[in-house]
Amino acid sequence: MGSLLAADxxxxxRENILQLLYNQDTAFLESDYEMLYMQIRGRIKHRSLIVxxxxxxxxxxxxxxxxxxxxxxxxxxxxxxxxxNTELHALSHLDAKNVDEVYIKTIxxxxxxxxxxxxxxxxxxxxxxxxTPPEKLTINAVNKxxxxxxxxxx
Numbered sequence: 001m002g003s004l005l006a007a008d009x010x011x012x013x014r015e016n017i018l019q020l021l022y023n024q025d026t027a028f029l030e031s032d033y034e035m036l037y038m039q040i041r042g043r044i045k046h047r048s049l050i051v052x053x054x055x056x057x058x059x060x061x062x063x064x065x066x067x068x069x070x071x072x073x074x075x076x077x078x079x080x081x082x083x084x085n086t087e088l089h090a091l092s093h094l095d096a097k098n099v100d101e102v103y104i105k106t107i108x109x110x111x112x113x114x115x116x117x118x119x120x121x122x123x124x125x126x127x128x129x130x131x132t133p134p135e136k137l138t139i140n141a142v143n144k145x146x147x148x149x150x151x152x153x154x
Contacts, residue, residue, distance in 0.1 A: 033068035079128040
């Protein structure tokens with residue numbers, strides 16, 4: 001299990017969240033969503049907003065974990081935050097000048113399309129999601145939070 005930060009109303013909480021995220025390391029292993037589900041069920045007793053920062057590169061990767069995400073979403077308001085690949089985005093908007101560039105552009109567009117399919121699949125199961133470029137993470141996450149507050153979802 002990585003880090004867990006308890007909810008807090010202190011003004012410094014945003015800084016605590018950013019610091020915690022900044023200090024995360026990865027072992028480049030596949031995430032254990034079953035263990036995540038068990039930890040959440042064991043530690044968080046009240047309905048809460050769970051913000052899960054992860055990255056699904058394919059629909060099949062999401063489908064392997066979807067049952068655990070759905071189980072979390074039954075008890076909590078789950079918001080999955082994952083990232084657009086800005087390099088792929090740039091490649092998909094290239095003006096292709098030769099056959100190789102056409103292939104590269106087509107593959108980049110396919111991966112971008114699959115990310116949008118992941119968002120639709122999560123929504124279909126009642127799971128909120130944010131697909132964002134890394135540089136817009138803070139503003140998009142805050143905007144989604146404000147949207148949830150306005151809808152009185154939290």
